[in-house]
Amino acid sequence: MKSVPDLAERVRAGDRRALARLLSLIESDDDAGGTELARLFPHRGQAHVIGVTGAPGTGKSTLVNRLALTLRSQGSPEVAVLAVDPSSPFTGGAILGDRIRMREASVDRGVFIRSMATRGALGGLALRTQEAVEALDAAGFGHILVETVGAGQAEVEVAQLAATTIVVEAPGFGDDVQAIKAGILEIADILVVNKADLPGADETVRALRAALDLGRPSRRGTGTVRRETSWEVPILRTIATRDEGVLELAGAIAAHRQHLESSDEAADRQRLRAGHDLALRLQEELAARFLKRLGDPAWNEAIEKVASREVSPRAAVKELLERGTE
Amino acid sequence: MPEPTLRILIAKPGLDGHDRGAKVIARALRDAGMEVIYTGLRQTPEMIARAALQEDVDAIGLSILSGAHMALVPKLFELLRGQDQQDVRVLVGGIIPDEDVPTLRDLGVAAILGPGTSTDQIVRAFQEAVRAAPATP
Numbered sequence: 078m079k080s081v082p083d084l085a086e087r088v089r090a091g092d093r094r095a096l097a098r099l100l101s102l103i104e105s106d107d108d109a110g111g112t113e114l115a116r117l118f119p120h121r122g123q124a125h126v127i128g129v130t131g132a133p134g135t136g137k138s139t140l141v142n143r144l145a146l147t148l149r150s151q152g153s154p155e156v157a158v159l160a161v162d163p164s165s166p167f168t169g170g171a172i173l174g175d176r177i178r179m180r181e182a183s184v185d186r187g188v189f190i191r192s193m194a195t196r197g198a199l200g201g202l203a204l205r206t207q208e209a210v211e212a213l214d215a216a217g218f219g220h221i222l223v224e225t226v227g228a229g230q231a232e233v234e235v236a237q238l239a240a241t242t243i244v245v246e247a248p249g250f251g252d253d254v255q256a257i258k259a260g261i262l263e264i265a266d267i268l269v270v271n272k273a274d275l276p277g278a279d280e281t282v283r284a285l286r287a288a289l290d291l292g293r294p295s296r297r298g299t300g301t302v303r304r305e306t307s308w309e310v311p312i313l314r315t316i317a318t319r320d321e322g323v324l325e326l327a328g329a330i331a332a333h334r335q336h337l338e339s340s341d342e343a344a345d346r347q348r349l350r351a352g353h354d355l356a357l358r359l360q361e362e363l364a365a366r367f368l369k370r371l372g373d374p375a376w377n378e379a380i381e382k383v384a385s386r387e388v389s390p391r392a393a394v395k396e397l398l399e400r401g402t403e
Numbered sequence: 404m405p406e407p408t409l410r411i412l413i414a415k416p417g418l419d420g421h422d423r424g425a426k427v428i429a430r431a432l433r434d435a436g437m438e439v440i441y442t443g444l445r446q447t448p449e450m451i452a453r454a455a456l457q458e459d460v461d462a463i464g465l466s467i468l469s470g471a472h473m474a475l476v477p478k479l480f481e482l483l484r485g486q487d488q489q490d491v492r493v494l495v496g497g498i499i500p501d502e503d504v505p506t507l508r509d510l511g512v513a514a515i516l517g518p519g520t521s522t523d524q525i526v527r528a529f530q531e532a533v534r535a536a537p538a539t540p
Binding site: 093094097098100101104105164165168169170171172173174176177180183184189190191192194196 | 407408410429430432433434435436437438439440441442443449450453454456457458459486487488
């Protein structure tokens with residue numbers, strides 16, 4: 078990996094090439110990245126982190142493009158976009174195509190766009206994305222938009238790192254049962270029905286409204302803390318391709334930010350996020366240390382046994398733990 | 404230490420609206436385990452240089468069918484040098500007349516991939532171009 082001296086200082090001073098390099102170090106899990114990030118840690122906490130998630134094809138990238146420009150026009154000096162796409166589980170490669178729909182934002186000097194592949198690590202999305210957000214935060218961006226593919230776990234993860242989570246729907250993407258199944262009500266601070274000019278938009282809004290009215294049983298996925306919020310989740314209509322409804326969306330984001338700051342929710346969320354983050358890091362570190370001590374032969378033997386259905390995964394883990402901690 | 408994942412920007416500068424070739428190349432590089440940032444049609448040299456910087460890519464693949472390579476490529480190199488990105492390798496694919504090849508080579512183009520180059524050859528050209536790149540001081 079190419080090294081750069083004084084990376085943290087240069088990132089703080091607004092050097093975008095240094096920032097890009099730091100993001101690469103973070104993505105490749107390079108120790109130097111961790112060291113530089115630790116030096117930046119005291120400087121983060123200023124940015125408003127906005128998660129944007131939803132099924133593929135709902136128009137997230139186009140919406141993020143417009144939102145970034147709107148935030149800029151409202152006086153945000155610099156906006157960062159982190160666009161996360163999946164890596165191929167077979168080759169590890171990825172095609173990161175979110176920039177195609179961010180053409181206008183990409184020519185704005187005040188918008189920094191970075192594409193990020195999940196790189197397939199267990200829990201890797203959360204860890205690396207979280208660290209990338211910390212780097213962007215310390216680099217001085219006022220708003221950080223994190224766009225993920227709404228595929229299951231990623232949605233929950235983005236909600237844990239964002240202060241405001243936007244879930245994007247579009248007409249024709251499933252009925253109200255789908256909406257409840259996908260768990261979006263628990264993570265959404267703002268619901269957006271994009272492509273609102275398409276037939277079925279009214280039905281989608283109605284289904285979401287009905288699902289919201291059923292109530293939100295708990296906040297924030299992991300279930301370690303259950304608390305009520307006084308925030309009323311708005312349902313907004315947008316047509317991102319025509320820049321319609323985006324101003325209202327920016328207004329809702331600002332209102333949510335104000336709500337967080339004027340209540341104790343911001344601090345609660347910080348605490349939840351810190352706990353989640355620590356648990357993930359601990360899991361990863363413990364697993365890495367344990368596997369190192371255990372050694373490859375025992376690990377491969379366990380894999381064989383489970384693959385051939387000689388023992389169950391649960392029994393295999395128990396056995397591994399006994400062997401590895403002797 | 405595992406092989407670092409190569410990050411490649413595939414860009415389509417100029418006014419021609421035909422990006423099938425660029426997409427085939429993007430897929431081939433992905434299948435070889437690389438991360439490919441694809442930026443879409445009609446990119447200016449300024450947009451390409453900015454994207455390369457933000458994405459911290461190892462190499463840029465330009466797909467040019469419009470015949471405008473003698474204007475676009477020198478401009479891109481000028482921008483890359485001005486942004487301290489001279490270690491980023493540039494490869495050019497598309498229709499490049501033989502007589503332009505030496506000039507592009509002199510500018511620093513790492514490889515020129517004409518019609519009929521196999522995807523295997525393209526993947527190898529990117530791998531070799533990055534391997535040959537000088538380390539950042």
